[in-house]
Amino acid sequence: MNQISPEKLREMKRDATVRPYDLAQQLGLPEAALVEADLGHGVTRIDATPGRLIPAVTRLGEVMALTRNRSCVIEKIGTYNDFHDGDHAAMTLDPEIDMRLFPRYWVYAYAVEVERENGTARSVQVFDAAGDAIHKVHLRPESDLAAWEALKAELAAEDQEPAQEFAPRAPLEAARIAEDKVETLRAEWARMTDTHQFNTLVRRLKMNRLGATRAVGEPWARPLAVEAVQVLFDRLQAEGHQIMLFVGNAGCIEIHSGRVETLKPMGPWLNVLDDRFNLHLRADHVAEVWLVEKPTKRGNAVSVETFDAEGQLIFQCFGMRPEKGGDAESWSRLVSELPVPETV
Structure with a gap:
């Protein structure tokens, strides 16, 4: 340092x-x-x-x-x-x-x-x-x-002296796929009954979030175009969808539940500037976008998930559950219409 x-x-x-x-x-x-x-x-x-x-x-x-x-x-x-x-x-x-x-x-x-x-x-x-x-x-x-x-x-801590050294950062982990366990992943993904089972499943199979998302394939995960992020936020604003937006890091995940009302792009930043909720997204950092479905007892949980070029999760966006005021049908229609990558 x-x-x-x-x-x-x-x-x-x-x-x-x-x-x-x-x-x-x-x-x-x-x-x-x-x-x-x-x-x-x-x-x-x-x-x-x-x-x-x-x-x-x-x-x-x-x-x-x-x-x-x-x-x-x-x-x-x-x-x-x-x-x-x-x-x-x-x-x-x-x-x-x-x-x-x-x-x-x-x-x-x-x-x-x-x-x-x-x-x-x-x-x-x-x-x-x-x-x-x-x-x-x-x-x-x-x-x-x-x-x-x-x-x-x-x-207040007893020690108020500056730290001499901070620990080195943990290395970033790119997409990790255990090729010999892909069929097991697909079978067990289909048997999930709660989204919280996902992390345990992925860890047990020696994969990570992006690796498992890439490996599982349709109908559970399909790639979207990077441009889908802007389209998503434009339609959230225009159509008034109720969503759950997850943003975090290894130590904390913060969740916005509700609408997206005020979009203010500025250079590479996509900004949401609502009265009690702000979001600042470096849209140029988005390298991969996935439409992901996980089965639950209440029906499939459908999310849009974004990753940067190093394979790190940027945000996840789910439709709000119907019992909380969401509309599963309109959310499914929105995400099904998001742009997909052009085929080469």
């Missing part, structure tokens, strides 16, 4: 015209190193354990929840209600802040205060062992500042 003094990093952050994520990329540093440069200067290292952190965040009231991967950022406004803890997986089940958390990736966390022209910006920022962002919570004018002070006091 590049060795730049905290003083120098603070200066670079003050002068930067790009977001911290982009500055960290430019400097060849993990983003958490930029945060750590301000320890004692508006930043407090706090306990990252979701079982302690999320209840404290709940007490903040209305906030903005942000989760990102390399190609997509999702932002939802709401409150962290209905938290369920767990050693391997935890979740919040609020209609607006709907998340799945994987605690082993929640390694570093900070309470961050930054003075700006319009006042103090406050956030909780969580990172993995490599210093890459897992999840962020941004306070809003309506947030409870007494609860913020309590969070800082109750969760």
Whole structure:
């Protein structure tokens, strides 16, 4: 890791015209190193354990929840209600802040205060062992500042010295297919009764999501054209479909349930700018798009799934379940009409 003094990093952050994520990329540093440069200067290292952190965040009231991967950022406004803890997986089940958390990736966390022209910006920022962002919570004018002070006091770590080194990033895994198990994959895929069985099946067969999607073939998975993403969002906006949109990384998945109302493309970015939901997608990162079906007890779950050139999942989009207000027939019609790749 590049060795730049905290003083120098603070200066670079003050002068930067790009977001911290982009500055960290430019400097060849993990983003958490930029945060750590301000320890004692508006930043407090706090306990990252979701079982302690999320209840404290709940007490903040209305906030903005942000989760990102390399190609997509999702932002939802709401409150962290209905938290369920767990050693391997935890979740919040609020209609607006709907998340799945994987605690082993929640390694570093900070309470961050930054003075700006319009006042103090406050956030909780969580990172993995490599210093890459897992999840962020941004306070809003309506947030409870007494609860913020309590969070800082109750969760402050004893050690407030900058980390000497962050762990190396785990290598990216391209599509992995076990050719000798493809027929088993197809047979067991057809017998699924719940979408949550997918990950267990894929791991057991020594594959990964993209590998299994490529291998299983029709009727369970078929490729779509990259242009299908823009068509999908255009039609979601125009036709008012109720959807569930999943965006995440190894440590956190954030879910938007509802409509897509305001599209604002800007350069390579496809942006959704709704009142309480924003999405920022680097459309030029999309390398593969798949229409995927998984059998469940309530009927087939149909999703559009996008991957980047390194085989990493960018987002998944499902039609909302009928009992939640969705229309399975109109969703099936929409996805069946999305463009497919041209044959060579």
